[in-house]
Amino acid sequence: MFTGCAPVTAPIRIGDKWTAKIIRCLQDGPRRFSELKVPLTGITPKVLTESLRAMERDGLVTRTAHPGIPPKVVYELAPLGHSLVGPLDTMCAWSRANLPQVLSARESYESR
């Protein structure tokens, strides 16, 4: 992704289905595993675990397990993850502003 720049899709995985959503769920503070699962409608625990592990590996989030029964695990944005919130907002703003035009372009393409 982004010629001449560092690749984003493959190594950093921002462009996948869940990473950006997870960052936005965490941007207002730390959350527990089950508190992430609810707003991320449709995600399965397996995929959420995989995504969080990959993000932890890349230094985007921190994972803190509080021992005890029932278990409690808290995920929080690391500084690196926080630094992504701005760029993500930029893309999000573009999306909000231009989605209608994309959809109308697609509609007129379909009916050619």
Place this chain on the structure above:
Amino acid sequence: MFTGCAPVTAPIRIGDKWTAKIIRCLQDGPRRFSELKVPLTGITPKVLTESLRAMERDGLVTRTAHPGIPPKVVYELAPLGHSLVGPLDTMCAWSRANLPQVLSARESYESR
């Protein structure tokens, strides 16, 4: 992608492997199919065709076929595509600035 916002990955496909690179190849002017294939090292004609068709469908690029032998097809950024250059630069800047930290985070994760 981007909770609460319009989805970007699935319907608009910005987060895929080639869309962003193609936009960056086109941002300085129109190019022909074969002029795109060279700088996008590793792309196969099939994937390039698919990507360009999807982008045309979404109104990001325009395709102009000049009849004749040999055929000549010119791709150009539509206004909608141009409006993506800015946000893309933002992500690109983040990538350049933060890739080293991601890699070092990954390295220290590997050696835990």
Place this chain on the structure above:
DNA sequence: CACCTCAGTATCGTTGCAGAAACCGAGGGG
């Protein structure tokens, strides 16, 4: 004893992206 919570695992199947390689048609060159 049975059941609840939480944070995952395990196993399986599906889907779609991506790539390699071959092929196309029509004209021009050697």
Place this chain on the structure above:
DNA sequence: CCCCTCGGTTTCTGCAACGATACTGAGGTG
């Protein structure tokens, strides 16, 4: 006669992501 160009298309194949469902451990509660 064969090969080259250009902008693709077609076929085959692998792989990674995604997803559904079931299950775990360990203690507290009824």
